[in-house]
Amino acid sequence: MSSKDPHTDSLDALKFKMSARKDSDKFFMSISQREKKPFDVLRAMYDGCIAGGVAGVVVETALYPIDTIKTRLQVARGGGQIILKGLYSGLAGNLAGVLPASAIFVGVYEPTKQKLLRSFPENLSAIAHFAAGAIAGATSSLVRVPTEVIKQRMQMGQFKSAPAAVRLIVANEGFKGLYAGYGSFLLRDLPFDAIQFCIYEQLRIGYKLAAKRDLNDPENAMLGAFAGAITGAVTTPLDVVKTRLMVQGSQNHYKGIYDCVNTIVKAEGTHALFKGMGPRVLWIGIGGSIFFGVLEKTKQILAQRHPKA
Template identity: 70%
Template sequence: MLRASALFVGVYEPLKQKLLRMFPENLSAFAHLTAGAIGGIAASLIRVPTEVVKQRMQTGQFTSAAGAVRFIAAKEGFKGLYAGYGSFLLRDLPFDAIQFCIYEQIRIGYMAAVNFSSSIIICALTGAITTPLDVIKTRLMVQGSANQYNGIVDCVQTIIKEEGPSALLKGVGPRVLWIGIGGSIFFGVLEGTKRFLAERRPTPSESQPEKVK
C-alpha cells in the first residue's frame, strides 16, 4: 500500500495547490474535496488489485498472493483483479475527499499542523461514516465468479433483506480503530516529510548565483 499512498500524495499535493490558486479562499474546502477524490482515483489503480487479492486470501480462497493473482487472471481475466471497482470508488472517493477536507480545514482554522489526537478523531470518524460502503465493497470483491450480487444496488438490497440494516455496519469497531491509528500515522509522516523538505529547500537568496565583482 506504500505505492498507492505515494501515488495518492503525488497527485493530491500538486493538484491541491493548483486548485487553491484557481478558487477563492472561501472555496478552499471544494479544492481539498476535489483533490482528495482525484487522488483517490489515481491510487485506486494500485489499491483495487491489492485489495481484491487481500480479501480473497483472508477468506481462505488462496494461500499466496502470487497464486491468487495467477488464478484470478486465468479464470476471471484482467477485470477479475478489479472486481468491485465501482463499489471501491464508492467507498474510497468519499473517504479520501472527506478525510482530507476535514484535515486541511482544521489546519487552516488553527494555522498549525493537526496533532496526533485530532488526526485519530478525523480518521476514525471518516472510517465510521464510510463503513457501509466498505461492507458493500468487500462483499462484491470476495464473491469471485459466483456472482452472488448483481451490482451495488442489488448487494445493498440483498444484505438488508437477508441480514437486516445493521449488517451494513459489520466490522465498524475494528475499522474505526485501524483507520484511526493508521491514518494518524500517515498524516504524521506526511507533515513531517513536508516540513523536512521545506527546511531543505534553499531560500531565494541562496538560490541566486553570486554576482561577479
C-alpha cells in the same frame, strides 16, 4: 539626561508595529495558501510521492491485523465464527501495492491541492481540498483496487501468496477479476478520500488560526485521528458492500452494488451494513493518526533539504 530624540522613539515604535503586523499577515496568508510563492509542480509531486509512500507503508504494517479482522467480520454471514489466525496473511504482497498507491495518491493530491487553492476564492478552500482528495483517489484507484482485491482474498485464506492470487484470479475470472468491485470501491473511496482530507485540512487551518502558530507532530496526529474516525464511521456501509463484491470471486452472490445492498438488507437486516464498524473506526482512527503524523513529518524533512529560493 538622554539625548535621544522622542520623535525617533515614536518612529521606531511605529516601525516595530508595522513589522509585527506584516509578520502576522504573512502567517495568516500562509495558512490559507494565499501567500504568492513560486510553485514547483514537479517538486510538490516528488515530495508527495515520497511522503505518501512512507506514510502508507508505516500505517499498513502497523494496523494490518485490525484490517484483517474487519474484513472477516464483514464477510461473515449470520452468526459465522471469526477466525483470528493468520492476521498478517498477505501483508508482504499488500505492501507491494500500498507503496505505489500511497505514493501516487499524495503525489497527485499535493500539486492538485495547491493549484486549486490558487484558483478558488479563500472561503471555498474546503471545496479545493475535497476535489483534490477525489481526484487523487480516482488516479490511485488503478493500483489500489487490485491491491485491495488480492489483500482481502488472502485475508480470507483463499490464496497462499500474492503471485498465486494474481495468477489464479486472472486464470479463473480474467483480468477483470483483479478489478472486482471497482465501482463499489470508487463509491466508497472517492467520498472517503475527499471527506477525510477535507476534514483534516480544514481542522489544521482552524487550529492554526486559533493557536497562531504551526502545528507540532502530536497535534497533526490528533487531527488525523479525528478526521479518520469520523470518515471511517460514515463510510462503513459503503465499505461492507465493497468487501462483499470483492471477495465473492466467481460465485456471483451479488450482481452489482444495488443487488448487494438489497440482498444484505433482506437476508441479514439493515444492521449488517454496519458490520465491522468498530474495528474500521479504530483502524482508520489510529491509521489517520499515524498516516498524517508521518506524512507531515516526512514533508517537513524533505522541505528542509531543499535549498530555499
